[in-house]
Amino acid sequence: MTLAAILQHLVFACGLALLSAAVVRAMIAFPILDHPNARSAHVRPTPRGGGAGPVLAFILGMLVLYQVADQARIAERQFVGVILAAIAIAGVALVDDIRSLSARLRFGAQLAAALVAVASGLTLSRLAFPYIGPVELGFPGILLTIFWILGCTNAVNFMDGLDGLVGGVLL
Numbered sequence: 001m002t003l004a005a006i007l008q009h010l011v012f013a014c015g016l017a018l019l020s021a022a023v024v025r026a027m028i029a030f031p032i033l034d035h036p037n038a039r040s041a042h043v044r045p046t047p048r049g050g051g052a053g054p055v056l057a058f059i060l061g062m063l064v065l066y067q068v069a070d071q072a073r074i075a076e077r078q079f080v081g082v083i084l085a086a087i088a089i090a091g092v093a094l095v096d097d098i099r100s101l102s103a104r105l106r107f108g109a110q111l112a113a114a115l116v117a118v119a120s121g122l123t124l125s126r127l128a129f130p131y132i133g134p135v136e137l138g139f140p141g142i143l144l145t146i147f148w149i150l151g152c153t154n155a156v157n158f159m160d161g162l163d164g165l166v167g168g169v170l171l
Contacts, residue, residue, distance in 0.1 A: 023053035081120020088113035
């Protein structure tokens with residue numbers, strides 16, 4: 001890779017970071033406030049929706065990568081499935097920040113997003129075990145993929161509201 005290409009990538013990454021920061025700043029300036037309750041880790045009303053910036057930067061970065069990547073690229077259908085699932089999960093999370101949704105509705109939307117990713121062909125097809133080697137999963141791989149997407153989404157959701165924890169863990 002040439003120095004010019006490296007600088008181009010660095011400028012793009014910095015642009016995404018600035019976009020993310022600007023969106024987070026806007027969410028703070030026009031807050032959707034989370035008022036403390038018995039389960040809260042904060043004592044004062046705190047702005048919600050801060051994940052919108054990183055998610056928007058991620059999706060924009062993925063869309064650009066989708067257009068320009070010629071190496072280490074997953075198949076087109078899976079790529080689109082990942083982007084659509086990420087948009088769906090982020091959209092439900094933002095709506096939940098604006099007006100609280102029931103756990104059942106959130107879980108249903110997350111399951112639908114996971115099914116979109118799986119329907120696009122994004123599945124865990126094999127696992128490699130030490131001393132055994134790769135093992136083909138077949139249908140259980142589809143179930144494991146759905147479980148993984150739902151598990152990761154809800155792990156992040158359970159950490160939500162603890163200032164900086166989600167960002168640090170995901171980083």
